[in-house]
Amino acid sequence: MIDRLAAALKRSRADYTEIRVERTWSTAVTYRGRRLESATASEDQGGFVRVLHAGRGWGVASFTSLDQLESMVARAGELSRAVSVDPPIRLADVAPQRAEAALDLDGDVRGVALADKKRLIEAYNGAMLGVSDRIVDTLAIYRDEVSEYWYVNAQGAALHELRPEVTLSGTAVARRDGTIEKGLESVGLRRGWKSAQDHESGFRAAAERAVALLDAPMVRGGTYPVILDPELAGVFIHEAFGHLSEADFVYENPQAREMMTLGRRFGKPVLNVGDNGAALGLRGTLPFDDEGTPTQDTALIREGILVGRLHSRETAATMGERPSGNARALSFRHPPIVRMTNTYIGNGKGTFDDLIRDVTLGVYACGAFGGQTMLENFSFTAAYGRMIRDGHVAELVKDVVLAGNLFQTLDRIDHIAGDFRWNQMGGGCGKAGQSPLPVTEGAPHVRIEEALVGGDVPA
Amino acid sequence: MIERLLEVARRRADGGADALWRRVERTSVAFEWGRLKAAGATEEAGANLRVRHRGRVGVAGTTAADVPPDDLVTRALASAELGEEIDLGFPASRPPGSPLPSISTFFDRAAGASLDALIAMGRSLLERLEREGCQVNVAIDRETAQVRVANTSGGAAEYASSGVAVSVDVWRIAGDDVLAVGDSAETADFPGDDVLAALVASVNTRLDRALRIVAPPEGALPVVFTPSGLSPLMLPVTQALSGQAVLQGISPLGGKVGERAFDARFSLADDPLRAGRPSSRPIDDECVTSRRTALVERGIVRGFIYDLETAARARTQSTGNGERGIFGKPVPGYTNLVLGVGGPVPGGAASALGGGLLKDIRDGLLVDELIGVGQGNVIGGAFSHPVALAYRVERGEITGRVKDAAVAGNAYELWNRVGAFGNDARWAGSRWASSVLLEGVSVARR
Numbered sequence: 063m064i065d066r067l068a069a070a071l072k073r074s075r076a077d078y079t080e081i082r083v084e085r086t087w088s089t090a091v092t093y094r095g096r097r098l099e100s101a102t103a104s105e106d107q108g109g110f111v112r113v114l115h116a117g118r119g120w121g122v123a124s125f126t127s128l129d130q131l132e133s134m135v136a137r138a139g140e141l142s143r144a145v146s147v148d149p150p151i152r153l154a155d156v157a158p159q160r161a162e163a164a165l166d167l168d169g170d171v172r173g174v175a176l177a178d179k180k181r182l183i184e185a186y187n188g189a190m191l192g193v194s195d196r197i198v199d200t201l202a203i204y205r206d207e208v209s210e211y212w213y214v215n216a217q218g219a220a221l222h223e224l225r226p227e228v229t230l231s232g233t234a235v236a237r238r239d240g241t242i243e244k245g246l247e248s249v250g251l252r253r254g255w256k257s258a259q260d261h262e263s264g265f266r267a268a269a270e271r272a273v274a275l276l277d278a279p280m281v282r283g284g285t286y287p288v289i290l291d292p293e294l295a296g297v298f299i300h301e302a303f304g305h306l307s308e309a310d311f312v313y314e315n316p317q318a319r320e321m322m323t324l325g326r327r328f329g330k331p332v333l334n335v336g337d338n339g340a341a342l343g344l345r346g347t348l349p350f351d352d353e354g355t356p357t358q359d360t361a362l363i364r365e366g367i368l369v370g371r372l373h374s375r376e377t378a379a380t381m382g383e384r385p386s387g388n389a390r391a392l393s394f395r396h397p398p399i400v401r402m403t404n405t406y407i408g409n410g411k412g413t414f415d416d417l418i419r420d421v422t423l424g425v426y427a428c429g430a431f432g433g434q435t436m437l438e439n440f441s442f443t444a445a446y447g448r449m450i451r452d453g454h455v456a457e458l459v460k461d462v463v464l465a466g467n468l469f470q471t472l473d474r475i476d477h478i479a480g481d482f483r484w485n486q487m488g489g490g491c492g493k494a495g496q497s498p499l500p501v502t503e504g505a506p507h508v509r510i511e512e513a514l515v516g517g518d519v520p521a
Numbered sequence: 522m523i524e525r526l527l528e529v530a531r532r533r534a535d536g537g538a539d540a541l542w543r544r545v546e547r548t549s550v551a552f553e554w555g556r557l558k559a560a561g562a563t564e565e566a567g568a569n570l571r572v573r574h575r576g577r578v579g580v581a582g583t584t585a586a587d588v589p590p591d592d593l594v595t596r597a598l599a600s601a602e603l604g605e606e607i608d609l610g611f612p613a614s615r616p617p618g619s620p621l622p623s624i625s626t627f628f629d630r631a632a633g634a635s636l637d638a639l640i641a642m643g644r645s646l647l648e649r650l651e652r653e654g655c656q657v658n659v660a661i662d663r664e665t666a667q668v669r670v671a672n673t674s675g676g677a678a679e680y681a682s683s684g685v686a687v688s689v690d691v692w693r694i695a696g697d698d699v700l701a702v703g704d705s706a707e708t709a710d711f712p713g714d715d716v717l718a719a720l721v722a723s724v725n726t727r728l729d730r731a732l733r734i735v736a737p738p739e740g741a742l743p744v745v746f747t748p749s750g751l752s753p754l755m756l757p758v759t760q761a762l763s764g765q766a767v768l769q770g771i772s773p774l775g776g777k778v779g780e781r782a783f784d785a786r787f788s789l790a791d792d793p794l795r796a797g798r799p800s801s802r803p804i805d806d807e808c809v810t811s812r813r814t815a816l817v818e819r820g821i822v823r824g825f826i827y828d829l830e831t832a833a834r835a836r837t838q839s840t841g842n843g844e845r846g847i848f849g850k851p852v853p854g855y856t857n858l859v860l861g862v863g864g865p866v867p868g869g870a871a872s873a874l875g876g877g878l879l880k881d882i883r884d885g886l887l888v889d890e891l892i893g894v895g896q897g898n899v900i901g902g903a904f905s906h907p908v909a910l911a912y913r914v915e916r917g918e919i920t921g922r923v924k925d926a927a928v929a930g931n932a933y934e935l936w937n938r939v940g941a942f943g944n945d946a947r948w949a950g951s952r953w954a955s956s957v958l959l960e961g962v963s964v965a966r967r
Contacts, residue, residue: 090849091603095769101603103596104848106584108565120559126566126584134564141560144636145550151558180603199769235771242771242901280903283929283965314554315656317694395563432896436909438699439924441893463897465907465927469697516905516927516965 064222067214070131076121076139078114078153080215082352083107083128084394087172088207091180093187095199101180108394113138114153119145124395154378154385156355158218163349167226169255171206179204182258183230186265190234193269196276199235202265204258205488219354226254227345227500229488230261234269238276243460245272246431246445250345250488250500271446274458281447281459281515287424288464288513289417294430294444296485296503299335300405301433302440302468303328305493307337307362307370308388308400309377319381326368329472334408335363337372339387344484346403346501350387353398357387374400392496399494407505410478417477417509424450425515427462430487441465441516463516471510479507523671526570529590531673533598536573539611539672541806541845543567545664550639552647552659560636567847572597576606578830582848609833611672612808621803622811624794626682628710632665634685639663642717646689649721655693655728662686664799668806676808684709684799687717691724700922702728702910704749707950709799719947726874727889727910730922735913737926737966743885743940744928744962745878745914749949750888751957752895753904755860757932758789760900762816763853764827768834771900773933777822784939785820791842793856800856800951807843807851814840828853860954861946876943876956880917886964887912887919888928905929905963929963 067081085107092099108126111134115121121142123134171179187202206228213221232247245268251257290298305311312318339357341347350356353375362370373381374389377400389398418424429445447462448455483504490498523540530538544566551559567584570593579601581593643659650657664684671677690703704723706716746754758774766772774782793811795801803811807829815823827835828843828851844854875887891906907927912919943956 088848098603098605100580100600100850102580102582102600102849104582105588106848108584119557120561122559122561123563124561125564127564127586129586130564134562137562141562141636144640145557145560147556147558176599177603199771235769237771240773242773242898244898283905283927283963314556315692315694317654318692321694321697321699395565397559397561431898432893434893434896436699436701436890436892438697439892439907439909441896441907443893443896461897461903461905463893463905463927465892467925514907514925514927514965516907516929 063212064214064220067212068220070135071214071216073132074113074135074139074216076113076142077116078216079135080112080213080353081109081135082394083109083212084209086207086209088205089171089176089179091183091204093183093200093202096191098180101176103176109134110391110394111135111138112397113142114151115142117146117150118142119147119151121145122397151376152379153375156375156385159350159354159356160220161349162222164224165226165252166343167208167224168253168257170208171226171228171255172208174255186230186232186261189262189266190232190269193266194236194273196236196238196273197234197269198237201233203231205229213352213354215354221350221354223349225252225348227252228254228258230258231488232265232268234272236272236276241276243272243275245269246429248487248489250502251343251486252345252347252500253343275446275460278458278460280461281425283516285512285514287421288510288515289424289426289450290508290510291426291428292481292483292505292507293485293487294427294442295407295505295508297430297433297442299407299505300402300491300501300503301435301442302471303335304337304402304405305435306468307372309371309373309381310400313377313380322368322371324368327366328363328368329366329475331365332410332478333363333366333472333475335406336361336408337388337402337405339403341404344404344502351389351398352391353389355385355387355389357403360386372400372402374398390499392499396496399496401493401499402491402501404484404501405503407478407508409480409482409506411480414479414481414507417479417507418450418455419453421450422452425462426450426455427464438468440468465514465516471513474511474513475508476511477509482506522568523669526568526590526593527671527673529594530570530572533594534572534574536576537611537673538570538572539807540568540570542669543666543847545666547662547664548636548639549660549662550636550643552643552657554656554658555647557640557643568593569845569847570594570597571850572601573609574598574601577601577604578607578609579604580850584847607830607833609830611674612676614675614677621678622794624801624803625796626680626709626801626803628683630711631663631683631685631709634663634711642687646717646721650689650691650724654695655691657689657691659689670804670806670808672808678804678808680803682709682799682802685712687712687720689720689724691728698734700731702731707799709797709801730874730912730919731910733921735921735923737923737964738884738886738913739964739966741961742964743882743958743960744964745875745885745887745956745958747887747889747956748945748947748954750890751954753891753906754932754935755952756895757899757902759855759858762825764825764831764835765853766900767825768831773900773902774822778824780822781820782822782933783817783820783936786939786942787817787820787936788861789817790815790859791826791855791857792859793841795857798857798951802856805841805843806845807839809839809841809843811841826853826855856951858952860952874919876945878941878943878956878958879914879919882914882917885914886923886928887914891928902932904932926964926966929965935959935962
């Protein structure tokens with residue numbers, strides 16, 4: 063395949079051409095309630111070409127029929143020539159990589175019978191259903207894939223990779239009369255069949271939480287000291303800060319560049335943030351990004367100060383910085399854009415108890431239903447919460463939605479514990495119509511001195 | 522292609538089969554921060570096959586054009602082997618004399634538009650949106666598709682469609698204040714000047730009103746949700762009106778057909794036969810002829826949307842809402858959602874912001890976009906979101922944009938506290954709605 067792609071590259075008359083081809087085998091088994099909804103095996107394949115003529119814009123083409131490879135290279139060339147751009151697009155230098163990089167398949171899912179995958183997720187689904195009569199519905203999904211990946215570019219890069227992925231997800235819905243609550247379990251790893259084993263307890267806990275939430279009051283809206291558990295702290299840093307550190311937001315916008323000037327203070331000295339696409343076996347891990355740049359551990363905030371950002375080759379060239387291996391594409395249907403990989407808050411000191419000891423009234427926000435950023439404003443929804451009263455964890459509360467302004471909130475992080483862990487959740491990140499891109503986050507317990515918690519507002 | 526698939530499937534699956542083949546071509550241009558940066562082309566084709574064998578249903582899909590039909594059928598049968606039994610029938614061909622509904626889905630002017638025409642449209646939008654201290658992104662996608670659906674009961678249909686999607690957003694960053702105002706228009710035909718003018722006016726009006734920042738109000742207040750701002754109120758309702766949720770026992774509207782659950786002025790229908798809309802189609806992805814489905818009429822729940830499988834399980838008929846990708850099985854999905862207060866509402870391209878609902882508000886909010894809609898326990902109806910774009914309304918007038926405020930409530934309760942519907946109905950994506958004034962919405966500030 064690499065030879066075929068290299069031959070197509072040679073015929074391109076553009077100044078820069080790159081070609082990606084992917085062939086993905088995937089299986090998915092879904093249970094809804096007691097019913098197996100579907101069990102399918104799919105094969106998806108296609109290619110992507112991106113072309114740049116000097117002084118012109120990007121010409122891109124994607125296609126499912128590989129017979130069209132040569133004609134789509136030509137078509138992308140025409141599209142590039144149709145677009146004139148001034149000042150011209152430049153790409154930062156990256157030493158061309160040539161690699162055969164099969165990630166650890168960890169029990170190749172392609173060798174496991176669909177019936178075995180069905181049995182596995184059936185057991186996890188059963189663990190949720192067995193918790194209580196109050197569990198009226200479940201959704202349990204097993205999904206795996208192995209993607210064979212080829213990448214070449216005109217500067218001599220040639221990559222061949224095997225990328226595995228396995229995700230398990232469970233939703234348990236508990237109901238009593240008009241009250242409906244849910245609990246989520248999610249596991250997502252760039253690994254294989256072995257890592258999909260032994261997850262019953264997580265699924266059971268999700269169902270137990272949904273049932274417990276039926277009796278929980280809605281958190282009373284207002285401002286509180288808030289402690290984020292590592293899972294939610296990870297989602298928080300991804301949503302509240304990670305997206306702003308993506309250089310495609312700032313690189314051509316002078317006001318945004320000013321707002322995100324390196325050296326600006328974003329937090330207290332306890333705060334360290336980074337993004338590490340090279341960490342082992344995590345959901346956002348890859349040896350190279352989709353421009354052939356090696357992934358790396360990039361420091362973004364060091365001791366409260368902005369020190370770096372995430373780049374593609376184009377954004378790095380424009381800003382005079384170095385590519386960081388963050389140009390990622392969801393699939394051959396999409397161009398690479400600047401994305402996060404495994405984003406983290408660095409470890410602090412002490413324990414969870416140290417964070418709550420002097421809190422008279424606060425909220426311990428745990429787990430994540432989701433989050434969204436609108437640049438300086440963000441919102442994220444905890445799976446559940448507990449009140450903190452007089453230095454102790456107290457009653458369960460629901461509908462804990464944290465809303466805030468990035469700059470104020472980061473600056474209010476005043477204590478970070480020493481209990482860092484990576485999230486191993488499935489799901490993913492959405493941007494510019496490319497969703498869900500596999501990413502993950504990691505963090506220790508984090509305290510925000512004061513944050514707005516949405517909830518019941520007294521009239 | 523799917524005829525051969527079905528031929529093989531008929532021999533090997535005792536309960537029949539159906540299939541969908543879809544070919545899509547897309548051309549797109551993207552202007553980033555005021556400059557044309559990229560042009561793209563996509564060509565994609567694939568087939569999805571469903572079989573029923575020994576009472577069990579299985580599916581398989583592929584984008585590989587060279588897959589032998591036997592292989593795909595084998596994969597679908599393997600999927601069926603694990604499946605649960607279901608009494609699924611495939612709709613036969615229509616009797617002679619009952620043609621497909623005549624709905625135009627393909628427009629030559631859209632399908633034939635050159636790359637230069639798309640670029641010219643983008644440049645014209647850029648010019649009209651340009652303003653000091655702001656930067657503009659414009660994306661234009663033109664898509665044509667061919668769809669063929671068929672089954673072993675003799676059902677078969679083919680149609681072509683076209684669509685143009687134009688989206689614009691304007692960014693203004695001043696210090697640490699980030700303001701983004703955007704809008705989009707999706708049409709089956711090439712959009713006329715009226716469509717583009719409405720898009721420009723929509724963005725400019727909301728931007729002009731957003732330049733001044735004022736303190737948010739607080740308490741239980743009258744709040745006007747614009748057509749696009751309605752999402753947190755509509756999402757729970759559309760989830761609850763899906764036959765899938767009803768079957769699973771998680772729909773708060775499940776047992777309520779014939780009962781009043783909403784304000785008597787609230788009506789909602791799914792309408793795949795709306796002229797000129799890219800979501801319109803003469804037939805669904807499972808060979809069921811398209812028709813309008815009343816979901817709520819004057820506050821009374823009338824029905825739910827179903828595809829073939831959820832209908833079979835619920836012992837009812839498909840409403841023609843089968844939606845099918847290349848991979849996976851069909852699911853019930855909406856086409857065009859029409860929120861109406863009875864008859865057709867005049868579109869208000871030139872209407873003022875708020876649809877005429879602001880004049881009696883002494884102190885309240887106008888909400889255009891919230892952050893995080895769709896997170897959390899949506900179907901239960903409760904929501905709580907910070908504002909992305911909202912304005913304070915005082916003594917009947919917009920006084921400025923509010924930041925650092927959150928809006929909360931329960932969709933089902935609020936739909937029983939409707940003050941009035943506005944006169945500014947329009948399409949927001951595939952939803953047709955006007956602005957709505959709701960009373961007693963919780964507004965919190967920091």
